[in-house]
Amino acid sequence: MSEAPTYSPGLAGVIAGESAISCIDVERNKLNMRGYDLVDLTEGGASFEEVAYLLLHDDLPNAGQLAAFCDALTVERHLPDPVVQMINAAPKSAHPMALLRTAVSSLGYCDIEAEDNSHEANVRKAVRLLAKVPLAIAAGHRNAQGLEPVEPRDDLGLAANLLYMLRGDDPQPYAVDAMNVSLILYSEHGYNASTFAARVAASTLADMHAAITVGVATLGGPLHGGANEAAMEMMLEIGTPDNARAWVMDALESKRKIMGFGHREYKSGDSRVPAMKQAGQLVLEATGEDRWRQIAEIAEETMLSEKGIFPNLDLPCAYTYYGLDIPIPLFTPIFVASRVSGWAAHVIEQQDNNRLIRPNHNYTGPVGRTFKPVDQR
């Protein structure tokens, strides 16, 4: 008789599928993305577009392929009218992440290939989403501020356009570089919660936009992508470097989770953190504002000495985005603008070789109860 599979809370350690897209190499503390070390891509000066191409097409593009991919993104940089109307009709108080989730869903019913799950159509839909998500973020932000939307520019790449459309002025090169690095580092991370959720949706043969909507919804929670916003709120609450150690000690004492720390897979440091810290340094040098990095460093020292827990990507990303003057509620939507590439790669991989994802569970409720009609209960 075969043994019953053991249950692991939170599915920790469970192999839930196969993928040729990326894996965390815990031994060497690296993220392997289609055979490349992710940090080599940031250090080698790759653009986010090259990494998105790598995710969608299995290999890095040559110059001609990259130019064609960027052209395809440029052509798709516009929002359908019903999506613009939905954004403009949303309450100004709507959280940008809620608005973006609805925008991604409504892009689905406007997409001419919505119900075509073929490999080719899925890649085209992924390109459209990559192009349109930054526009939806910027349009929602500008509308909430009572400002006119800023048209994207054909001469700017995705990172630069995102900054440009949010603010309406030319982004500084340091800002574009820091944003580009953050988008690369956020692009893909194995079977994390939102990617797994997107794959579950895709495995039912729900379409690309439906699966990505699930991804956005799942990313928003503070234990996942929402941690970059929560980490910045925490640093603001700490206020000054002098207060950081005592604040963290107090929070640990009262069993609070310290946002931007810890990871299910990495137990000796998040491989993406050093590259993000370097990008953050570019912003600190340009702006001269070092307070938030100092608070983060003291929190890091305290967490390491007290709990042996390392920071994750969200911590340096939070103070970098803050240094770029990006409003905090946009931090997680910007994560979406990047992770769309990873989610889409997973949806494509799932649907190219599909089997419905449908696990079992241990039932812990009662059995054998006797039904009585409602007037007898």
Ligand SMILES: CC(C)(COP(=O)(O)OP(=O)(O)OC[C@H]1O[C@@H](n2cnc3c(N)ncnc32)[C@H](O)[C@@H]1OP(=O)(O)O)[C@@H](O)C(=O)NCCC(=O)NCCS
């Ligand atoms: C990411 C996270 C959800 C991983 O969770 P997990 O693998 O289920 O690990 P657990 O929550 O079981 O944590 C294991 C232990 O470390 C502690 N721990 C983990 N992360 C912690 C944190 N950020 N602050 C304080 N304690 C933490 C837990 O309290 C637990 O301690 P215990 O064994 O004494 O109860 C968790 O580290 C966390 O909540 N981090 C904060 C949110 C965050 O930054 N998310 C972004 C992740 S990229």
